[in-house]
Amino acid sequence: MNEKIYDEHAKTVYYFLLSLCHNPHTAQDLTQETFLRAYQSMNRFDGSCKLSVWLCQIAKHLWYQYLEKHKHEALKTQEDTAELTLDTETQVFAKYELIQVLKELHNLPEQMREVLYIKMSSELTFREIGEILGKSENWARVTYFRGKEKIMKGLMKNE
Numbered sequence: 001m002n003e004k005i006y007d008e009h010a011k012t013v014y015y016f017l018l019s020l021c022h023n024p025h026t027a028q029d030l031t032q033e034t035f036l037r038a039y040q041s042m043n044r045f046d047g048s049c050k051l052s053v054w055l056c057q058i059a060k061h062l063w064y065q066y067l068e069k070h071k072h073e074a075l076k077t078q079e080d081t082a083e084l085t086l087d088t089e090t091q092v093f094a095k096y097e098l099i100q101v102l103k104e105l106h107n108l109p110e111q112m113r114e115v116l117y118i119k120m121s122s123e124l125t126f127r128e129i130g131e132i133l134g135k136s137e138n139w140a141r142v143t144y145f146r147g148k149e150k151i152m153k154g155l156m157k158n159e
Contacts, residue, residue, distance in 0.1 A: 019117035
């Protein structure tokens with residue numbers, strides 16, 4: 001695995017992992033581990049999907065392994081993951097809205113939540129998201145839009 005591949009795909013893998021773990025240090029560690037594993041198994045990459053999709057699949061498996069080893073660390077409060085510097089009333093209101101959106105997002109079923117996190121934090125297409133999660137492009141697209149609808153309904157209900 002050369003430096004060019006790392007430079008082109010590290011950001012995508014990092015943000016994908018960050019969307020799963022909500023911890024920059026863990027995401028960085030897992031990103032490094034992803035590229036190490038990819039380097040070790042490069043001979044198994046058959047080109048049937050984009051390289052970024054293959055790397056995110058490796059990252060996803062590493063995340064699941066991490067969860068098994070560190071179950072207590074994987075559960076972070078929203079305050080830990082969405083801390084903002086507040087210095088104006090507008091920022092206070094924006095933080096309140098962000099917290100409400102994150103609460104609604106947290107209440108979604110796991111796969112729906114995962115699709116929304118991936119789409120919001122990366123530039124991956126619905127086809128790539130579907131490939132990462134072992135589903136179709138259409139499934140990823142429908143799941144994303146249904147998740148957005150549920151969040152909007154939850155926000156309207158809370159007003």
